[in-house]
Amino acid sequence: MAGRCACLFWLLARAGGSDDGQRPLFFWVSPETKVQLQEAAAAEGLGLADAFERWVDLRSAAAGVLRAEANQVPMPDAAGDVDAIQSGHQTPSAQEVYSALPERVQSRFLRGLWPGMRDIAGSSGRLLLTWTGGKEFVQLAQNLALSIKKHVPSLLPHFCVVALDDEAEMQLRSHGICALISEDSLVSDPDRWDFKKRLLGAGLVLGLEVLVLDADCVILQDPFLNVWNDSDLETGTDHMFPERDLWQPHMRLEEHLNTGFLYANGKARGGRLLCFLASFLHIFAEPDLLGLPRDFFDQRAFNKFVLMHLAAAPPMAQIRYGKSQVELPSWPPERLAVAEMLGEVCGLCRSASQPLVIRVLDPEIIAHGMNYFRRATHLHRQPAVVHANGVDAKVYFMRDRGIWFVDDWSERFPVDSRFLTYGHPPGLDLKGDFNTLLAALEVAKVLKRRLVLPRTMHCANSPAHEAYQLPLQECTVDHFASPKILLRYYNESLVESSVATHPQYQALLSSSSWTVGPADADALLEDPRTSSAAVLNLEVDVVEARDSLFQGLQAFPDSVPKPACKFAYWPGRQMACRDEAYLRKVGQEKACNAEGQEACGVKGFSCCEVFHGWAEKLEVFTGRPWDLPCNCGLERCAQFHRTSDYPQLGENHRCCFRKHEDPPMLQCIDVGVFPSSIPAMDFNSYSSDVLWALKLRGSEVFTETFQACWRWTQAASVSMSMSTRSNDVGRECTWIVSSFLLVHDEHALLDEWLGFMLRQHFPNLEELHAERSGGFAKLQSVQNRAKWLLKRSWSQGAEGAAVEIYETSTGRQRKVFPERSSFRTSHTWRASYDLLPSRNKRLHRMGFLSLIWTCSRIVAGPC
Known part of the structure; x- marks a missing residue:
């Protein structure tokens, strides 16, 4: 829809290339004004529509300058994009786009941070940002800062961390790290969802060359030397084989673009990208709409928004990888129905006739976690940036692979910490590897020591070794088993293998260590060095050492660790x-x-x-x-x-x-219930493919929609603590789909959906009528009242009518209406109503919420 609207605007604006004054205009002006416009166009040698468009652009730019002065934030010069001017297409600059945006959208671009951002960029106009809040993430940001100091110190003056709370700012500055904070950055959790896009947009408005990284990144080379500078946006990817897999419909949507790395050059271009970002922020502004949530994974939503632009006719975006342009393959039409969301931003800002250009960077240079930590692609090609995504226990992996630069030894290990190492035999099978590791862990627990995990487990035991042709023969445990789960239970008894190379460990090894040979193995429990040596190194078979220890503890069975x-x-x-x-x-x-x-x-x-x-x-x-x-x-x-x-x-x-x-x-x-297949996990969001396909195709896909909802509930049952009982699923699915249709004013389709769900659970309506004393007739009455709500407003408010509906359908006595939480709406439901254009419409929606609540309760069974 947005593609058609934008195209229509362009055609109207350009249709008057040889206007003779007879073609009617699409706005009303006096005859004198029309003559003046024609004379001005003739003087400029332009068509009437072109002259009018130029006048609008100039006035918009002037208004932006005035607004910036009023806000006491100086705006950069409003110049068109360099690449667009050179190619003969006038494109609005980022400043022009920003100036023309509604105030509610402008306010999203963190204006309180602008002065600080300008100062950090300095005369170079270059800015490197991340953002953080909370102790764990502050430590990640500190590690990023230390990686810059170690590998690219020239970037450090242009690097800063945007603090999301006062505690983060205090911690960062205590470590000597640049921290920016303002009222704009003191955001709640829902507002952190799109924060990095807002940071990027702020840099564009200021005309800066800006790179926004997630805090769990490290820099090993200058990233500004590894971008192409030929696109509106340059970003990473989570694909391992992007030449083959980019934008293929069978891949998970969130993998195509990794938004942990976002680069844009606002000095050379920026108007198209800022319009794109403003549209994204506008469409996904609400954490929920009438209880229907926003996709919890911002990267997936961003990729979906890009897909909408790629699927437009003509395409509104272009993807580059290497020296090639990536063509969008054929996607199932129902998965592209979500592109109708773009209609919500039609006319929000004027961009260019050319599509937005996005460059996907090489995942071995802008390395995602899977490539760096497991495939070890850095052994043949040094990356510029490593993003610790895609791995559980991020800090574990960064420590183990040698890219953790925070000196936190004293925080982790008290002065009396004791360590255990052993020689893990190479070349074992999987069973042998893990039985040996478990034996070493049991020895560590008996001796009250921390086991240094081995690096010599047999790589070929992993099915990924041959499949990915890994360049390793000896591996760490994380190639086979989840380190997050392992550390969850044994964090006090295990440390990563790279501890053995730490200077503090090496000092302990030199000053206080004991190597246990075969002659010492049977006396471990009695030898005082067992408890005094800081490092105990077993040069014996660890399984035999474990068995010997257990034999010596037979009289003390409680001292023998028993595996849970x-x-x-x-x-x-x-x-x-x-x-x-x-x-x-x-x-x-x-x-x-x-x-x-x-x-x-x-x-x-x-x-x-x-x-x-x-x-x-x-x-x-x-x-x-x-x-x-x-x-x-x-x-x-x-x-x-x-x-x-x-x-x-x-x-x-x-x-x-x-x-x-x-x-x-x-x-x-x-273990819960497993679905027959896994639906998209954003099914219950207001950007759901399935729900937008329902809106497009109507009742013909009711069955498919309900089945998708059922599978989604099964897939989400453990992580979201959802019931998979038939009645509970019916209530949940009634709510999700009804809320979506209600948001989009699809009242007739909503009425059909509620009827479908009732028939789904009560296929024999005559028996229902007999068993429930006319229960279905009462339900029909509920639907009739809903239709009546559409035709007239309620002078006394629809909520009172909802009470009556509730009583009629359930046979209950009049009572206080159920609390708002029963409606499955969040704290923003009232704000959502207030954004609607008319009071009557708000009342209708309130009445419909009551209807949905009532019908979903009936679907769930007797009240």
């Missing part, structure tokens, strides 16, 4: 080879499955949940499944199958116990 058992299940909700988008390409019959990988294992060791970008995407990227046993080959525990003997356990419970334990002490978890 847990069911290790295949994470079918996360595996990309079960994505519905992927299965459209390969066929439903090729959906991956566990195939015996699930098993009882030792708590903390999980070889299935190695996220992100590794285990769950291997098959999509390479065709090789991630087929490791979920328990990493550790067989200390057994599954208990007689769960039916326990009425408190349901069919989704899995129970484990330690082998040879009598009676068995059960450890049970509810």
Whole structure:
């Protein structure tokens, strides 16, 4: 819709190239004004429409200058984009675009930070920013600053961190790091969702060359020497093979552009990009619309917004990678219906006739976490920037791979800390690797030491080794098992392998260490060096050493660590080879499955949940499944199958116990329900593909919409604590879809949807009528009242009518209307109403909310 609207505007503006004064204009002016316009156009040698457009541009630029002066923030010179002028197309500058934006959109661009941003950029006009709040993220920003100081110190004067709270500012400045803060940056959590786009836009308005990084990045080379400077926006990608996979519809949408790296040159261009950013901020301004949430993952929403522009006719965006332009392949039409959202920003700002140009940078140079931490692409090609995304336990990975520059040794390790190392035999199979590692951990726990994790586990045991042709033969544990889960349970007993190279550790090794040989192994418990030496190095078979220790502790059974058992299940909700988008390409019959990988294992060791970008995407990227046993080959525990003997356990419970334990002490978890395939996880958002396709195609896709909602509920059941009971799913799906239709004033379709959902749960309406004493007739009355609400306003407010509807449909006595939380709307619902154009419309929506609440309750079963 936006594409058609923008095109129409352009045609109207250009249609008068040889205007003879007879063509009617699309605005009313007096005859005298028209003559003056014609004379001015003739004097300039332009058509009437062109002359009028130039006048509008000049007036807009002048208004921007005046507004900037009023705000006491000097605006840069309003010059058109250099590349557009050279190509013969006048494009508005970023300053011109900004000046013409409504105040509510202008205010999003962090004006309180402008003076500080100008000062940091200085005469070079170059700015490097990140943003942070909270202790953990402050430490990440500190690490980024130290990486710049170490590798590109010339950039440090142009680097600053935007603090999101006073505590962050105080911490940053205490470490000598530049910190910017203003009322604009003191934002709540919902406003952090699009913060980096607002930072980028602010730099464009100021005419700066600006790079915005996520705080979990490090710089190893000058990033400004690794951009092409030929595009409106340059950004990273989460693809490993972008030449093959960029904008392919079977890939997860959020992978195409990685917004942790956003570069734009406001000195040379910026108008198109600022208009794009302003439109994005406008469309996704609300955390929710009548309870329908914004997509929780901002990167996915940004990629979807780019896709809308790529899919327009003609395209409103262009993607470059390397020396090529990436053409958008054929996408399913229902996945492009969301492009109708662009109609909401039609006319928001004037951009150019040319499309926005976005360059995707090489993921080995602007490296994402999967390439750097696991594929080790840096061994043959040094990156400029490393983004620690796509890996669990970010700080663990940064420490282990040697890109953690914060000196936090004393914070992590008290002066009496004791460490344990051992020689992990190379070339073991997976079972041998993990049984050896577990034995070393048990020795560390008995001796009250921290085990330094090995670096010599056998890389070839990972299915990714051959599939990705990894350049490593010896690996760390994180290539096979989730370090986040491992550290969750054993953080006090484990440290990353790179600790062995730390100067403080080396000092301990020199001053206070003991190497345990075969002759000493049997006397570990009695030897005083076992407790006194800072570093204990086992040069014996660690399994034998463990067994010897346990033998010596037979009289003290409570001192022997006993592994806790847990069911290790295949994470079918996360595996990309079960994505519905992927299965459209390969066929439903090729959906991956566990195939015996699930098993009882030792708590903390999980070889299935190695996220992100590794285990769950291997098959999509390479065709090789991630087929490791979920328990990493550790067989200390057994599954208990007689769960039916326990009425408190349901069919989704899995129970484990330690082998040879009598009676068995059960450890049970509810693994939930797994959908047959994985729908897009933004299904319940107001930018949902499925919901926009419903709006486009209507009742013919009711069944598909409900089935997608059912699968989404199953997929989200664990992470969002959602019930998968039939009635609960019915209520949830009634709410989600109804709210979407209500937001878009699709009242007739909403009426059909509510009827469909009732028939879905009560297919035999005659029996329903008999069993519920005319319950369906009452429900029809509810729908009739809803239609009546559309035709007239309520002088006394629709909420009172909603009470009556509620009473009629449920047979309850009059009482106070249910609290707002029953409506599943957030604190912004009133603000959403206030933005509507008319009081009557607000009242209608309030009445409809009551209707939806009532019908969803009936779908859920007896009240």
